[in-house]
Amino acid sequence: DAKTTQPPSMDCAEGRAANLPCNHSTISGNEYVYWYRQIHSQGPQYIIHGLKNNETNEMASLIITEDRKSSTLILPHATLRDTAVYYCIVRVADRYNTDKLIFGTGTRLQVFP
Amino acid sequence: GAVVSQHPSRVICKSGTSVKIECRSLDFQATTMFWYRQFPKQSLMLMATSNEGSKATYEQGVEKDKFLINHASLTLSTLTVTSAHPEDSSFYICSARDLLRLASQSTDTQYFGPGTRLTVL
Numbered sequence: 001d002a003k004t005t006q007p008p009s010m011d012c013a014e015g016r017a018a019n020l021p022c023n024h025s026t027i028s029g030n031e032y033v034y035w036y037r038q039i040h041s042q043g044p045q046y047i048i049h050g051l052k053n054n055e056t057n058e059m060a061s062l063i064i065t066e067d068r069k070s071s072t073l074i075l076p077h078a079t080l081r082d083t084a085v086y087y088c089i090v091r092v093a094d095r096y097n098t099d100k101l102i103f104g105t106g107t108r109l110q111v112f113p
Numbered sequence: 114g115a116v117v118s119q120h121p122s123r124v125i126c127k128s129g130t131s132v133k134i135e136c137r138s139l140d141f142q143a144t145t146m147f148w149y150r151q152f153p154k155q156s157l158m159l160m161a162t163s164n165e166g167s168k169a170t171y172e173q174g175v176e177k178d179k180f181l182i183n184h185a186s187l188t189l190s191t192l193t194v195t196s197a198h199p200e201d202s203s204f205y206i207c208s209a210r211d212l213l214r215l216a217s218q219s220t221d222t223q224y225f226g227p228g229t230r231l232t233v234l
Contacts, residue, residue: 046224087157092211096170100147
């Protein structure tokens with residue numbers, strides 16, 4: 001089962017920052033938070049991931065709370081091409097010690113002109 | 114980022130036939146590949162984990178005799194849907210883990226293919 005909860009949908013005006021929240025209150029100390037997005041009928045695209053420090057790359061920033069129970073993905077200047085379903089995922093290890101990504105329901109972000 | 118391909122991108126078959134889907138890591142070696150299935154308007158559901166040179170491990174509720182997985186090399190995994198039926202129609206997506214980046218954990222190690230849309234008539 002997914003270990004994250006996200007709002008089902010959000011809107012954002014083009015050019016504005018999109019802030020996508022995620023709750024992962026049962027996260028363990030060594031579990032990473034990953035963010036992927038999926039544009040309609042395509043495979044998921046990696047955005048960013050982190051453990052406890054805030055992270056930034058060319059696509060987005062990831063803010064993780066100090067208690068690690070929630071995080072926020074920030075797209076600093078949203079464009080129409082950022083319209084997609086955004087998945088916040090806690091990477092878990094199974095009984096074979098294989099790390100797996102279990103997808104939740106995600107947030108459908110609609111960027112409007 | 115690393116590239117994962119799938120073939121075919123789209124397939125239509127008759128009920129009762131078997132369909133093979135290929136997943137390749139094009140510019141990196143992958144000891145582990147994953148197979149997901151996605152129904153319309155739903156999230157991705159992990160079906161199985163494919164390890165090079167060993168048997169795949171299946172998630173609960175996934176029939177291993179119906180969804181045959183072979184991971185014969187570090188760059189290729191195949192999923193065969195045997196005796197396909199209309200309820201197997203879905204979007205099948207694979208992902209691959211980059212062996213070399215796994216050790217550093219400095220960036221993501223799991224890359225997804227573009228998906229294969231299977232329609233069973």
